[in-house]
Amino acid sequence: MAGILHRTLRLKTALRHLSPHSTLSSTNTARPSHLHLCSPVLLTNSWQFGACCRKLHAGADGQKQSPAAAPERLPFSRVTEEDLDFFKKLLPARTITDPDLLESTNVDWLKSVRGSSEVLLRPQTTEEVSQILRYCNSRNLAVNTQGGNTGLVGGSVPVYDEIILSTALMNNIMSFDSISGILTCQAGCVLENLSLYLEEKDYIMPLDLGAKGSCHIGGNVATNAGGLRLLRYGSLHGTVLGLEVVLADGRVLDCLATLRKDNTGYDLKQLFIGSEGTLGVITAVSVLCPRKPKSVNVVFLGCETFEQLLKTFQLCRGMLGEILSAYEFLDSECMRLLNTHLKLSNPISDCPFYVVIETSGSDPTHDGEKLHNFLEEAMTSSLVTDGTVATEDSKIKALWSMRERVTEALTHDGFTYKYDISLPVERIYQLVTDMREHLGDRAKSVVGYGHVGDGNLHLNITSPAKDPALLAAIEPFVYEWTAGCQGSISAEHGLGLKKRNYIYYSKPSQAVALMGNIKAMLDPKGILNPYKTLPDNLK
Amino acid sequence: MAGILHRTLRLKTALRHLSPHSTLSSTNTARPSHLHLCSPVLLTNSWQFGACCRKLHAGADGQKQSPAAAPERLPFSRVTEEDLDFFKKLLPARTITDPDLLESTNVDWLKSVRGSSEVLLRPQTTEEVSQILRYCNSRNLAVNTQGGNTGLVGGSVPVYDEIILSTALMNNIMSFDSISGILTCQAGCVLENLSLYLEEKDYIMPLDLGAKGSCHIGGNVATNAGGLRLLRYGSLHGTVLGLEVVLADGRVLDCLATLRKDNTGYDLKQLFIGSEGTLGVITAVSVLCPRKPKSVNVVFLGCETFEQLLKTFQLCRGMLGEILSAYEFLDSECMRLLNTHLKLSNPISDCPFYVVIETSGSDPTHDGEKLHNFLEEAMTSSLVTDGTVATEDSKIKALWSMRERVTEALTHDGFTYKYDISLPVERIYQLVTDMREHLGDRAKSVVGYGHVGDGNLHLNITSPAKDPALLAAIEPFVYEWTAGCQGSISAEHGLGLKKRNYIYYSKPSQAVALMGNIKAMLDPKGILNPYKTLPDNLK
Structure with missing residues (x-):
């Protein structure tokens, strides 16, 4: 009882900060703006990894070939001296062949896919891109277009020796x-x-x-x-x-x-x-582009059940209305990992579920009032067990980090099997519960977090080391479960190299065939980002 | 001076209605929900009009063939008794061949295009649609799919004897x-x-x-x-x-x-x-679907110049922010037509430009305060000359009707040449001014209204009767002017039959050719809504 009172008082104290005349943060929340390259996550299906792995991609470790493994190299031409001469004439000083300089563009951020491209082209204009592609198409040379190389499904790096076409200098x-x-x-x-x-x-x-x-x-x-x-x-x-x-x-x-x-x-x-x-x-x-909001607020709440978390979402959509800009969640397992591995302490009392809500609007006083009214209603109706409100920049950042650093915490927990699933919003946590039950003590941790507002679950499963038996227990279970709910096996990460062959779990064969027709129409030789997005068995 | 004071007082009186504790309308604005079939507008390029006009579409009136005129009938099959037997077996009582019943589905709402279809099919299920199309495709029978038949560019009715496939019974x-x-x-x-x-x-x-x-x-x-x-x-x-x-x-x-x-x-x-x-x-x-707003407000303002109207839009985006839901305009010529033909009186003093602003949000008090602050600032900075605020349903409707009934007023002014143009927002009124100057006294009225927030101008030109010389002065001037600003010659109405051949004013030939490839890929026999959207000269 004392605990409940304590929690209620804390939220009430927080609510005071939101009185109409309090000073609310007038700046945007600052979140980590750069990718952290420490502790690369080893993904579900990582292949043999080396300086030259042309022949090692396809199940060379003797294990059963994974649907995520790269297929055999397609019969594209290989880059010749004449080709290099053409590129060097077109892009003097912007045709890179130095292996050291090529290193970072051949490997994805997760260090799970490594290509062996020997040419990096850095055009500055559309006309240069046009000339590059016209030439490559006529020569049957494959091309991997690369932006910031931050993708998570192996789509942004070459699989074999595709020419890397970087957009880095097209930055006007x-x-x-x-x-x-x-x-x-x-x-x-x-x-x-x-x-x-x-x-x-x-x-x-x-x-x-x-x-x-x-x-x-x-x-x-x-x-x-x-x-x-x-x-x-x-x-x-x-x-x-x-x-x-x-x-x-x-x-x-x-x-x-x-x-x-x-x-x-x-x-x-x-x-x-x-x-x-x-x-x-x-x-x-x-x-x-939208106008910059004049006020941003963040609250961190605890709920006893996922059902309450969804009811809170409903309440929030009604009461915060047009100023609601994020409704994210993490479960208590995520919190445990944040505590254990990153020494982040829970800003509220322990709960099975946590919610991060962000508002952004054009009037700080109005936004504060809306948030105040919502929180009071959520407390009164016992949807929310505990909570805290951020009215200062540093606290806003601290609260956001509880959601944003889960990925980092996972990398310290062991080998991580990662899934980015889209589901009807009322089903998103059931997959975590079912997976936990399905795996029993075979997994070290089974955690769920993500974007409730978008129906997007990030399901992560850790084990002390890479574990083929565990993987066999996870897949295709996770994909079949998702397909059973008409969900998407890739909500936002795309298919890239790694998930291309799982497409049928989310798309009917009729649709995949039409994708193939479109690909054939626009890129009949298949030179653009080969081995990606479309499944291998596409006719 | 007295006039200015009077206007300022009126707006101040209106502002008082928006004090934080006033009762704001909590219902949505009610606008005309049904199409009015009275006084059909005769469009730019209306063809010979009769019960059987198969041969009359293409410039049979002896005038120079318009790019909007229908091309020759393509060599599709004609419906036979065997075809009718198939349809009647598939859709008993839902295969319509009675000419009286077919009448309304053969003619568009503007009564500017009339087809001569002899079969109307009313499927209820996807499977029935599938069987219809499989059959029609195998028989090379053309099909015109029809929803509510409310389109304005002749896209929703058959051009010749296409089978009409109505979705009216697919309403679950x-x-x-x-x-x-x-x-x-x-x-x-x-x-x-x-x-x-x-x-x-x-x-x-x-x-x-x-x-x-x-x-x-x-x-x-x-x-x-x-x-x-x-x-x-x-x-x-x-x-x-x-x-x-x-x-x-x-x-x-x-x-x-x-x-x-x-x-x-x-x-x-x-x-x-x-x-x-x-x-x-x-x-x-x-x-x-978005949540239903808890409050809706409408204001009607007057501006001295279009530049001030744009500055007011900027101010409004900043101060109303997330609750802004419409920013529409009409010019003084529109107001004159509303006064003259519909006896609608100007709710404010005469101005060169009028704005209708709608807000919709989740908190009536907050919305009222935001609107109050915005109007005060717009007045203080002299962006707005006069204005009135609607806080009751009936007044909200009355203010909206000033914008919504312009089309109706135009039909009483004479033969109307109508254009639906998308432009960079800062250019949208220049086209009206330039057109007025370009036409001189050849036109009866040249009026502009539309969606400022979307950069969408409805330019309308009237004359006492259909006037080929006037049309020749308007076109291609209007399309060339639009193309010169990288605008769109059809912002929201589509191309349908009437505008298909103007596509090159807004799309490069490369893009149109790709559209043709997509059409050929998905509908190789071209049976779906022929003569529409794509230009006649497409290879």
């Missing part, structure tokens, strides 16, 4: 219309740089990712990146207004409209959003 | 998830019925149109309908989560996901959004 902002909020820029602009540019003009980007310090807007669009603002501003299919794309044969497709409305024919740009570089090379993007 | 709501707000329904559900269904559950549809009492959700998606909520909730490319589509050969493409996030391969459903029934027949839709 082309225009910004301060009346409509429409930004147009080259594909290689780093997301954080765009955010900083826009903030000065009182706007923000409609998406925000942990990888923002490295990722490129072109890569964001090519992978249909989700991230932390999707709940509020929607997906890139809605916010991207135009694209310029170079097709496999070098033709430039100009769909770089800067209009909110344009119903003159099929919306071709949509094809390239989320196509992971397999249909064309995105060279420029126009995007609709 | 399949599911609604009250946690996520995701609605799944058959394509023939009437938009207003969906809205009423959702309102009971405290949600709304993300789109709202004047035609909501008749239009079908499948048609909305097929035409990528814009409407009155686009500024707030974005386009259907963002809010539609899934589609079920029957392809030309009868295959069912199941992309009917009900997930906010799904990055497993290409987002195929996007292809069909805005394809105007030329790539497949949409049979079911899932859509993400």
